[in-house]
Amino acid sequence: MIDNITLGQYIPGNSILHRLDPRTKIFWTTLLMVATFLIESWAEYLMMGLFILLLLLISGVPIRQSIKGVKPLLFILAITAVLNIFFTGGTPVFEIGPVKVTYEGIFAAIKLFLRLLMLVITASLMTITTTPMTMTDGIEKLLKPFERIGVPAHEIAMMMSIALRFIPTLLDETNRIMKAQASRGANFDTGSIFSRIKSFIPVLVPLFVSAFKRADELAEAMESRCYRGGKGRTRLKEIHYSKLDFSVSLAGIALLGIIFSGRFFL
Secondary structure, three states, X not given: XXXXXXXXXXXXXXXXXXXXXXXXXXXXXXXXXXXXXXXXXXXXXHHHHHHHHHHHHHHOOOHHHHHHHHHHHHHHHHHHHHHHHHHOOOOEEEEEOOEEEEHHHHHHHHHHHHHHHHHHHHHHHXXXXXXXXXXXXXXXXXXHHHHHHOOOHHHHHHHHHHHHHHHHHHHHHHHHHHHHHHHOOOOOOOOOHHHHHHHOHHHHHHHHHHHXXXXXXXXXXHHHOOOOOOOXXXXXXXXXXXXXXXXXXXHHHXXXXXXXXXXXXX
């Protein structure tokens, strides 16, 4: 399961998405996530799915690499799907005593799966095609206007960047600790759900210790390099909007307009 988490990983490339300004990617990732929650009809689901598939093909990232990020969420998805299937009113498919399965519940579960799949792929596309440093610069630039009201733009951007960067690092650490515990006889794959949760306790303790140790080492490394926040700080590479950003944004607006146009003409 741990190997399937793709959020926070970066895959080098020279695709159109890799070359976009990070602010453009942050804006469009947020917009696509909001749009994914707004779609309702099957036609809108189909067109939104094709839109995200097109982004995947443009990015050059293997489709399998992006879709596998859904696997860690399958347990939560299964529970939510069951709740939708058995507790959504409507036309019954069959009934067994008090348990009733409806067509509306089945459709709601399918839509939930598709929505979650699109959300995970959209979020993964941004981190897969953007380096942590570029992501930091983009977030800081977006938050820059709010510094006038006391918002620490640089510090917030740095914290978010470090958090994203440490996701794959902590996952690797978790995988290493689990293998060490398994070599000592720990069992994470069999038994009841409670026994599995209990078996993870010996993993969590050294994981938290390792996380605090890494945070302390990072703080010492930043202080030894005279890091004092973003005040007076310059950059080796400045980010700028280009014609590519405007072209991609116009194309994205047109595609979103096509996806939601059915609501106004049907």
